[in-house]
Amino acid sequence: MHLPRPHRDDVVIAVAALLGGLLLWSLGLYTNGDVNRPLPKWATLLPLVVICAMSVYRRTFPLTTLLVCTLCLTVDVFSVGSLVTIIMFSDGVYVSVVYGPPRFAHRTPVITGMLTVAMTGLLTALLQVPEALLIGVVFGLITFGPATTGAIVRNHREAADAAKLRAEQTALLAEMDRVQAVTAERSRMARELHDMVANHLSAIAIHSTAAISLDDAATTRTALSVIRENSVEGLAEMRRLIGLLRDDASADDREPAARPSLAGLESLVAQAGTNGAASGLTVTLDDRRAGQNSGEATLPAPVELAAYRIVQESLTNALKHAEPGEVHVRLVHTAGDRLTVTVTSAYGAGAGPRAPGSGAGLVGMRERVALLDGEIEAGPVPGPDGGPEKIWQVRAVLPVRDEKEPDA
16 A cells, blocks of 8 residues: 655645654643653653654545544643644644545534533533633634634635636636537528529529530520629629628728618529520519518518528529429418418429539528528429429428517
8 A cells, every 4th residue: 555645735844843842842841741740751752743744644634634633632631741732633623624524524613612612611610710711712722713714714615616617617608609609600601602602603504504515606695694694793792791701891891781682582583584594494483472562561681581592592403403494483471471482493303403513502491491480391292284293392481470569
């Protein structure tokens, strides 16, 4: 069995106490005097040496230290006595409360207090002299005093440790919130970037393919015109997004970022029709929103943005994957109800998409709908009577809350 390495401060305390005790003994300074003592003067050194040696491990073995100190003090009472032995006993009581088990630390001040009161009363009753009170006070100073001091120090240390733990937990929660906020912002930026650029790049890819595959000057000129228009618009939208991401740009340097709304839906559909003409696609719009004819704004901005992006992404996917035919966009809304967005296109087992896709479009649409607590379905469904056997349908239901109504 190997004893642990003692603390440096404990070694210093033990050596200083031993030297001080030897000095007092050599000078003949005793606590009990040298009359009527059963043990010789040199016997005082035995408990002194033992209690100082045990104090080296006062932090490691606090309860054992207290037991040894109690035995040494008992032996010291029957000798001429050493003041250092009494002081080291008090230190043993103190360290047993500070470094001992929690249950023992909580009970020691109560036990020493009760012993002090009991001893004072007993000595006063037996001796019936005022000096008996002084003996009780001294006993309280070497037992109850150190125990109470140790309890106060321990409580302060535990409070400091608890405060440190709370601070670490708060910092951890703050870091988790920051990471979640950064992740959510990155997801939002990814959706915005995909929605703004994918439509234009898909049109560019489709028309460049048509220009390469068809040896016709008019078709090539038309395709190049569409490519130029989409590249310019895509570049402008990219610049707006980059401007929003610049941390060092002042508010005056940033161009106002106008969020798309359903007011620009006709323009979006018209552009999609132009982009899809080369692929045999015709795009139609059936807008049945309440107040649409009178121009009244009946939808909250988040709902309009989500609906616009869903239509935009659905048209982009139609340009990439749909078979030649009609692409139908339909919006249905009644005041105080919900907005239903449906986009259908011809569905077939073609050779493959006319433009590559990242697969992030459907994910982005689902995320937007989930933020509004809506529903979305995307997949092949049976076609209408007299039409194709199957069509590809994107159907999103967006709840619309009437902001004019007071909260319940």
